[in-house]
Amino acid sequence: MKKRKMYSATALAATTAVLVGVTGVSAEQTLFTDVPANHPYGEPITALAALGVVNGFGDGTFKPDAAVTRGQAAKMIAGAFQLNNPAVENLQFTDVAKTSPYYSAILALVSLGVITGYEDQTFRPAENLTHGHIKVIIERVSAAYPVDAAALFTLANVAFDEKKNITRGELASILTEALKLVEENSKYFNLSVMHVNDTHGRVDVFPKLMTAVKEQRAKTPDALLLHAGDAFSGTLYFNEFEGKADLPFLNAMNFDAMVFGNHEFDLGSSPEGHKALADFVKAAKFPFISANTDFSKDSLFTGLFTDLISSEPENGKIYSGMIKEINGEKVGIFGLTTSETKDISSPGSVVFEDYIEEANKAVKAFEDKGVNKIIALTHIGYDDNVAYDNDQMLAKSVPGIDIIVGGHTHTELKEPVVVNTNTVGEKKDATLIVQAYQYSDYLGTLNVAFDENGVVVNHKGQLIKVGELAEDPEGVKLLAPYKAKVDATEKAEIGVTLTQELANPRSSETSPVSVRNSETALGNIITDGMLAKAKKSTDKKVVMALQNGGGIRAAINEGPITTGEVITVLPFGNTLALADVTGAELKATFEHAVKDAPKESGGFLHISGAKFEYDSTKNAGSRVVSLKYFDEATNSYVDIQDNQTYTIATNAFTAKGGDGFADLKAAYAAGRVTDLGLSDWENLKEQFISLKEIPYELQGRIVDVAATK
Structure with missing residues (x-):
């Protein structure tokens, strides 16, 4: 790809010179008859006109109060930012001829993805633009530098009104302020980073992710592309190919580095151990980094692993x-993997060292080499259990880290979080934390300006929604053979046959029973599988499992069960989590679950290992009659006690407070939730296979006593 500089340094210098009066155009002079010296936008109009960025009309006027058209705006913006060298040769708009005075400007802006046309292949150059339109355009055109488009309106003395047409004078003032900021930022080193995390085998999304990456690289060709871990586990693409389906895409997108997530170690207990992970590393056309992960005791990684920082890392x-x-500037990048991996995955002989200690070592190693711009690529979680590790504590505890690109908690940080105090509240240089949710739903982008000492002085970050983009044609071709295999597997039978339907009822005129207000056989099977898997995955005493009714999305018809049917029942890719809660919190959780009963609620809870009675005639918040769990020691159901702490299993969505479960959300915030990372649909599939006979009948696990009165 041919690199192009979006902004001309010469133009920026000239613009600045004009604005301070060096060009000889004084504040008292007027170039246009309708722009007097005291006009609120007189100075920026005069400055840009002297540069040739804006022009007046044949009658000697500028018409500063006239609305700006799409064509005029394109010419002003392209001229101000010196945008040229377009990536495409011709415009395809039916209403913009090559002879148009706006043709080259529109071509440049379209090439950079700054502006688009309409579905009918027109550009409509004579249409007016609003303040809202210009804000979006400035955000896109300034991608190479951290420019706050919203702040520009204030600096330009323009009262922002999203739907109001923008005038020629207002746009001139905004462009002038933008150029001042760009010129100021040009004194600094500007670094751009693209990032994803927790992609979890969503290979089918990668063609759209490829489009997002290509569009961003068109704007910032030197941007880093980082993966914050957990490419493994979660879909049939991983089950079938164990990472081999991901690599063609990751290699094609030219990732710069990846850190190991806990799920990269899920196959450690298999007969082949971490062979799939070692093969994944070997085939990658990029290096892997993790400063606190020691592979030295696993022979599969001999020759692949070195506990060093490299200036010339090999793929x-x-x-x-x-x-x-x-x-020309050196940027240090080191990795960290959560020590929780030993408890929630199968690392075998791979050892995870103290993340704070190893981070301090890494920062010192960089600084000893004269590197003062440092990125931590982490899979420790934004707000995960502090007893293990998390990004906020890392930012506060280790000086010298400028950017933390994170994963693990699947956190959607819509803009960078700034940490500028240490663990005792003292001021420190800013550390930026970013994370891009999960499953390649977003491509994270971050643009940072550093001063000569490597201190962050300005930044701008956002999440690009990948699902709204077109698929990259190359990506579609790469996906085809893997998709064919996965499609066939989805249709494959799991070896279990139903003699009757496992219903997923919803309320109707003929029946009030719903998966969102009543016990169901399917809900029982799901939670039984969750409880069984949870008990196998921890030494804790797990007393019950919970599944929100809103997460059960389909019935399973009579006949052979297919893998695809199992996935359709639980399609959201949720994982199994453990939560430590008090009896009082657990009762409050069930109060919330039945607050709308007998009306439907997505938060209605199906249960295993417990019995629950409530009275829907009582006021919400006072409906729990009885909540018991099955105590294996006494072979009986025992009342939940308010002041005791219990470990429960549920899906990660519910464990984090989804569906409004405030007490579970508080437990998550307090670090009392552990995501085991085990796929819900895979757990259900295993449960079906383990059953000698299907329990079609209800078992009285959930009873509304109002119905028995």
């Missing part, structure tokens, strides 16, 4: 960290 190798040179 398919593992390092503590690496140094990348970008536009």
Whole structure:
């Protein structure tokens, strides 16, 4: 790809010179008869006109109060930012001829993805633009520099009104302020980062992710592309190919580095151990980094792993960290993997060391090499259990880290979080934390300006919604053979046959029974599988399992069960989580679950290992009559006690407070939730296979005593 500089340094310098009066155009002079010296936008109009960025009309006027058209705006913006060298040769708009005075400007802006046309292949250059339109355009055109488009309106003395047409004078003032900021930022080193995390085998999304990456690279060709871990586990693509379906895409997108997530170690207890992970590393056309992960005792990684920071990292190798040179500046990147991996995955002989200690070592190693711009690529979680590790504590505890690109908690940080105090509340240089949710739903973007000391002085970050983009044609071709295999597997029978339907009822005129207000056989089977898997996955005493009714999405028809049917029942890719809660919190959780009963609620809870009675005639918040769990020691159901702490199993969505479960949300915030990372549909499939006979009948686990009165 041919690199192009979006902004001309010469133009920026000239613009600044004009604005301070060096060009000889004084504030008292007027170039246009309708723009007097005291006009609120007189100075920026005069400055841009002297540069040739804006022009007046044949009658000597500028018409500063006239609305800006799409064509005029394109010419002003392209001229101000010196945008040229377009990536496409011709415009396809039926209403913009090559002879149009706006043709080259529109071509440049379309090439950069700054503006688009309409579905009928028109551009409509004579249409007016609003304040809202210009805000979006400035955000896109300034992608190479951290420019706050909203702040520009204030600086330009323009009262922002999203739907109001923008005038020629207002746009001139906004462009002038934008150029001032760009010129100021040009004194700094500007770094761009793209990032994803917790992609979890969503290979079918990668063609759209490829489009997102290509569009961003068109704007910032030198941007880093980082993966914050957990490519493994979660879909049939992983079950079938164990990471081999991901690699063609990750390699094609030219990732710069990846850190190991806990799920990368899920196959450690298999007969082949971590062979799939070692093969994944070897075939990658990028290096892996993790400063606190020791592979030395696993022979599968011999020759792949070195506990060093490399200035010349090799593809398919593992390092503590690496140094990348970008536009003449050195950037240090090191990795961290959660120590929780030993409890929620199968790392075997792979050891995870203290993340704070190893982070301090990595920062010192970079600084000893003269590197003062440092990125931590982490899979420890934004707000995960502090007893293990998390990004906020890392930012407060380790000086010298400028950016933390994170994963593990699937957190949607719509803009960077700034941490500028240490663990005792003292001021420190800013550390930016970013995370892009999950499953390649978003491509995270971050643009940062550093001063000569490597201190963050400005930044801008956002999440690009991948699902709204078109699929990259190359990606579609890469996906085809893997998709064919997965489609066939979805249709494959799991070896279990139903003699009657496992219903997923909803309320109707003929029946009030719903998966969202009543016990169901399917809900019982799901939660039985959750409880069984949870008990196998922890040494804790797990007393019950909970599944929100809103998460059960389909019935399973009579006849052979297919893998695809199982996935359709639980399609959201949820994982199994454990939560430590008090009896009082657990009762409050069940109060919330039945607050709308007998009306339907997505938060209605199906249960295993417990019995629950409530009275729907009572006021919400006072409906729980009885809540008991089955105590294996006494072979009987025992009342939940308010002041005791219990471990329960549920899906990660519910464990984090989804469906309004405030007490579970508080437990998650307090670090009392552990995501085991086990796929819900896979657990259900295993449960079906384990059953000697299907329990079609209800078991009285959930009873509304109002119905028995």
